[in-house]
Amino acid sequence: MPQTIAEKILSRVTGRPVRPGEIIYPEPDLVTTHDWYVVNFDAALRKLGVERLYAPEKVLISTDHEPVALSRQAAERQRAVREIVSRYGIAHFYDVGRGGHGHIFPMERGLIAPGMLVLAYDPHVTNYGAVGCLGIALVIEISEVLACGSAWIRVPQTVRIDLHGELQRGVTVRDAAQRMIAELDPDLVDYTVVEFGGPALAHIDIDRRMTFCNTPVEIGAKSVVFETDERTESWLRPRLGERFRHIRSDEGAHYKAAIDYSLALAEPQVAAPPTPDNVLGVSAVAGTKIDYAFIGSCANSSLADLRDAAEVLRGHRVQEGVRLIVTPGTQQIAAEAAAEGLIGVFIDAGATLTAPGCGPCAGGRIGPLAPGEVSINTGTRNDPGRLGARDADIYLASPFTVAASAITGRITDPREILQ
């Protein structure tokens, strides 16, 4: 029977063909969690009387939500995390200064391959779909996976989206991705895997695919995955060598829906408060005064994103009274950005840099908003309180639009600054 990418992956790990709707207990190829949750899963395991993990060689922990501890309490928690990692013999531990964002660096380092299944605690593990890997988030059940090797999931249906057309000047994948979730029916996407293909893939590099994989989660997608192509292969070959395999859906695979989506948007898009799918053309909110801008998060902290931001900021200064925070996704991205001179552009513009990782997007513990302030940023969500104060407005946009707005102090169409 023809299968989608998700069905192929879940069938492989289950050891037999599986169909949508079935309840299965799949054993993943990798389990990921992040700094803040480690103490919680340890407590859950202790309560269960579990002293060793089912497969510690398949567990990856990254210190990315609060890489540089911001309080004594956080420093103590980091120490506890190091002890827990050592006690369970967890094989892949990337402490502060080692990896960066756990939804990005494992791809850079060849830890993620097409066709893998990753189970995780954090919803944006779907980023791995950029290279054809199925990342699925569980919540408390991740401690069951750590203890027993698996937890139940219902095999999801797949919604296929074929991307067409070309992005216009000043419009990025972030604009297209947030426009798309505003237009898709949440009832259609709920508990499905969104699978991307289509002729436009030839123009979308791996960095940009991560952005596309990040966004549909906000309207209930279980996971997001790109079929592999020549771009995937040329990006992964140096990292995986002979381990590289293509993964695509079979001809005749069953989709819950098949949709064509055009990237040819007329203007950049901004998600206004209070939800990521409350998306408007930038002209509808242009002129709104801002206090705070941020470029980073697992949605938009790749080298491609930093290049976009620098392209707008080069030769400009951030508006007086506005703070701009830039968080490169990983150590490697930070190094490459420095080598290309992008970091110098940010510093010259009056931006401030934070350690690679989630940056302020992880709940605003780093660089929060004060009550009444307005932010425009490239984070994943804009719920009230996402960046600290609940009565602060958060707009989400592309690195172009955020950088342009930081320069003028008002939400700005980046095409006014880009030459």
Added chain:
Amino acid sequence: MRLTYRGRCWKFGDNVGVDGDMMPLDFALQRETRLEVLAPHAMTGLDPDFPKKVKAGDIVVAGKRFAQGNPHIQGLLGLVAHRVGLVCESIPRGSLRNAVNAGLPLLPSCPGISSIVQTGDQLEVDFESGDLRNVTQDWIRVFEPLPRALLDIIVRGGWEAAVEARVAMMKSRRGYTS
């Protein structure tokens, strides 16, 4: 053990919110999971007297997207605290997962159910077979029950109890020393 509930029908509409309608949000933010603490607040956003009126074995019947919103488990634990069952037209995936993990017996996909039952009807629901009998109106409908693997978790009393049993089984099989 048969998962059959007999009791009074309490009907709610579409889009019942897990935060606010089913349980004050504060309990979710505090990660409160003690049933005795949550019980007096169950469904009070829609019916302030619900915790006083409801009895063990009663059935909550709801429309589409029951328990919608951020997937917090507290609203579902509130129903478990009163030992009521749930029959709804649809439920978002996060709340389905939480319902199973909370040990709440449910029929998650019963199209049209809220237009054919009334609050106060006597219902008898077999959550394992999917048989729903309306004693008051004298009819029986059959709906799709949950898959066996999920019923097993509910019969155990929810995720925590099911995992405890799974860990105990693994330890005995492996000769686990602790």
